[in-house]
Amino acid sequence: MAFLPPFPFVARLQTARTRCSKVVPFLAALLWIIPTAAVSHEDIAKAAATAAEAPQVDKLTESLLSAAAQYRGASRAHRGGLAEALVAAAASRARVLAALMESDPGAVLDAALTAAVRAEMPAFLGQHLEQAENLAGALTILHEDRGGGESRFHYLLESPRGRYSLHFAGDPPEHLRTGARVRVAGVRLGQMLAVGAHEAAFQEVGGAAPASTLGARRTIVVLVNFADAPTLQPYTAAAAQSVLFGTTSSFFLENSYQQTWLTGDIVGWFTIALPSTVCDYATLATQARAAATAAGVDLTSYAHQVFAFPQNACGWWGLSTVGGNPSQSWINGDFELGVLAHELGHGLGLWHAHALDCGTTTIVGSSCATNEYGDIVDMMGGSESAHYNAFQKERLGWLGTGAAPPLTTVVADGTYAIDAYEPTGTGPKALKILKSTDSSTGKRTWYYVESRQATGFDSFLADPRTGAQNVTSGVLVHTGSEASGNSRFLLDMTPATPVYYYWYDPALAAGQTFIDPDTGVTIAPSSVTATGAAVTVRVAAASTSPVAVSVSTDQPSYTRGQSASITARVTSGGSPVANAAVKFTIIKASGSVVTAKATTTGSGMAVYKLRLKPQDPVGLYAVDASTTTNGKSAKGAATFTVR
Numbered sequence: 222m223a224f225l226p227p228f229p230f231v232a233r234l235q236t237a238r239t240r241c242s243k244v245v246p247f248l249a250a251l252l253w254i255i256p257t258a259a260v261s262h263e264d265i266a267k268a269a270a271t272a273a274e275a276p277q278v279d280k281l282t283e284s285l286l287s288a289a290a291q292y293r294g295a296s297r298a299h300r301g302g303l304a305e306a307l308v309a310a311a312a313s314r315a316r317v318l319a320a321l322m323e324s325d326p327g328a329v330l331d332a333a334l335t336a337a338v339r340a341e342m343p344a345f346l347g348q349h350l351e352q353a354e355n356l357a358g359a360l361t362i363l364h365e366d367r368g369g370g371e372s373r374f375h376y377l378l379e380s381p382r383g384r385y386s387l388h389f390a391g392d393p394p395e396h397l398r399t400g401a402r403v404r405v406a407g408v409r410l411g412q413m414l415a416v417g418a419h420e421a422a423f424q425e426v427g428g429a430a431p432a433s434t435l436g437a438r439r440t441i442v443v444l445v446n447f448a449d450a451p452t453l454q455p456y457t458a459a460a461a462q463s464v465l466f467g468t469t470s471s472f473f474l475e476n477s478y479q480q481t482w483l484t485g486d487i488v489g490w491f492t493i494a495l496p497s498t499v500c501d502y503a504t505l506a507t508q509a510r511a512a513a514t515a516a517g518v519d520l521t522s523y524a525h526q527v528f529a530f531p532q533n534a535c536g537w538w539g540l541s542t543v544g545g546n547p548s549q550s551w552i553n554g555d556f557e558l559g560v561l562a563h564e565l566g567h568g569l570g571l572w573h574a575h576a577l578d579c580g581t582t583t584i585v586g587s588s589c590a591t592n593e594y595g596d597i598v599d600m601m602g603g604s605e606s607a608h609y610n611a612f613q614k615e616r617l618g619w620l621g622t623g624a625a626p627p628l629t630t631v632v633a634d635g636t637y638a639i640d641a642y643e644p645t646g647t648g649p650k651a652l653k654i655l656k657s658t659d660s661s662t663g664k665r666t667w668y669y670v671e672s673r674q675a676t677g678f679d680s681f682l683a684d685p686r687t688g689a690q691n692v693t694s695g696v697l698v699h700t701g702s703e704a705s706g707n708s709r710f711l712l713d714m715t716p717a718t719p720v721y722y723y724w725y726d727p728a729l730a731a732g733q734t735f736i737d738p739d740t741g742v743t744i745a746p747s748s749v750t751a752t753g754a755a756v757t758v759r760v761a762a763a764s765t766s767p768v769a770v771s772v773s774t775d776q777p778s779y780t781r782g783q784s785a786s787i788t789a790r791v792t793s794g795g796s797p798v799a800n801a802a803v804k805f806t807i808i809k810a811s812g813s814v815v816t817a818k819a820t821t822t823g824s825g826m827a828v829y830k831l832r833l834k835p836q837d838p839v840g841l842y843a844v845d846a847s848t849t850t851n852g853k854s855a856k857g858a859a860t861f862t863v864r
């Protein structure tokens with residue numbers, strides 16, 4: 222039973238969804254991060270518009286090489302005119318590469334000039350040409366989203382030589398936090414760096430100094446307005462004080478079971494030199510910090526810095542680092558709990574709360590879509606009030622450790638009691654049930670089970686118009702992995718009911734049973750009351766036969782233009798496994814990555830054919846194939862050469 226919510230609610234959720242950033246992040250980010258790049262801001266805008274024409278990069282490289290050959294072959298007297306054409310060719314190519322950095326960094330790695338060719342280029346082209354680099358520094362992770370509910374995280378490297386944006390050809394590192402010390406090898410253009418998927422391309426050399434998530438969190442809010450509207454103060458410092466150190470601090474106290482709260486100061490309003498017509502959050506922060514320091518504020522005594530300002534040209538409501546010491550958050554316009562508790566959640570190291578949509582008949586599986594903010598019962602998802610879920614609270618040290626209420630890790634079949642999630646208490650607040658273990662990393666994925674009631678900051682659950690139609694009469698089930706902070710998903714326990722962007726009836730009702738078809742894990746709440754729930758659990762069948770994947774190619778080496786046929790064979794205890802989903806990851810010699818999926822046949826074989834394009838790099842290609850079947854993961858690897 223799900224109904225389409227009344228319109229005002231939809232509108233409100235749409236607002237929530239765009240809380241982080243929208244519409245202009247591509248330009249906003251680049252305007253900040255490449256102030257000294259070879260390509261101008263206008264060039265970036267043009268490049269963004271032509272990103273769809275990425276394949277032209279090969280032609281542009283040919284034009285560049287041909288213009289360079291002409292230049293080198295010309296007499297000194299004729300070189301003047303040729304130099305102009307050469308610069309134009311290099312600049313056109315740089316514009317396309319700059320756009321590709323955003324959309325397809327692997328293509329930048331593929332297109333990069335070799336060291337020998339690069340060395341032959343005239344020095345005056347330097348700013349227009351890419352360069353292989355090895356850089357070390359501190360990582361900053363910012364999150365943005367691109368509208369339509371799509372979100373992405375933005376990685377910056379602060380090195381002694383400057384600030385660079387990192388663009389990953391493979392999966393970005395979601396296990397790190399702002400402040401981690403890293404070493405990066407890649408291809409640099411201006412202040413942008415394309416990073417390959419080789420293990421050597423991105424290495425953590427030191428974790429972020431752990432910022433505390435407990436006790437009084439010292440927070441400074443710097444209120445600033447803009448040079449073109451210096452008298453605009455949409456709310457008072459006293460109002461901000463009440464929202465942050467009153468309401469939002471209470472949210473943290475209740476969520477943390479009285480372990481974490483906010484203290485600190487609100488300063489301003491200060492008028493900064495920046496106008497409201499540009500979206501440049503780095504300059505905004507720099508000028509806000511300078512204004513506060515000039516007014517006698519010691520910024521070093523705060524763990525969280527918040528910059529709040531009247532609505533400006535940025536399309537988002539809030540923006541934040543993920544972790545960081547201090548963390549930094551930007552609040553654009555309305556200063557409310559819904560944005561503050563979300564952005565400060567990022568500041569404490571949290572990522573978004575997603576939902577997993579596996580269709581109308583399936584709840585979990587390997588072919589599901591992710592809704593970035595789809596967890597409508599989590600402040601890091603689509604809600605503007607709800608408690609953080611148990612995976613998040615465990616990460617923050619608010620559950621299952623020290624003086625915090627316990628989590629029950631279920632290792633044997635049985636019936637387990639959990640207390641209602643919101644109030645303080647000494648009983649268990651959630652169940653944690655093993656779903657699978659990655660055989661190559663040992664990292665585990667868990668089910669989390671919570672019993673939520675309409676109390677405190679979860680009071681909105683009493684009103685079905687706010688979307689929570691069955692939450693208080695059942696239990697919520699999430700998955701979360703130890704491998705990544707960005708890995709938690711709300712599951713839809715009523716997949717057959719209609720979905721209208723979000724689903725509003727995610728809970729597993731008392732009397733219903735969920736069975737994981739891959740592992741046999743069974744979750745069945747037998748009673749749900751205002752004070753808690755009883756849940757019968759069957760854990761995964763004990764592993765009897767290990768799963769193995771072997772990978773082979775039909776030839777040891779190929780020439781460009783050929784197709785490489787890659788076969789993965791999945792076995793369990795030596796017998797072939799049919800219908801296993803296999804993920805192929807091919808890392809080209811340049812470090813760029815191709816991924817593909819295939820399903821095993823009755824003989825346990827899954828095949829992927831990689832067509833080698835004329836512009837593909839030569840050298841050693843690495844393939845791995847991974848699968849999770851019967852709750853067990855396995856991986857195999859092979860290499861081949863392209864000449």
Ligand SMILES: [Zn+2]
Nearest residue numbers: 241364563567
């Ligand atoms: Zn966010």
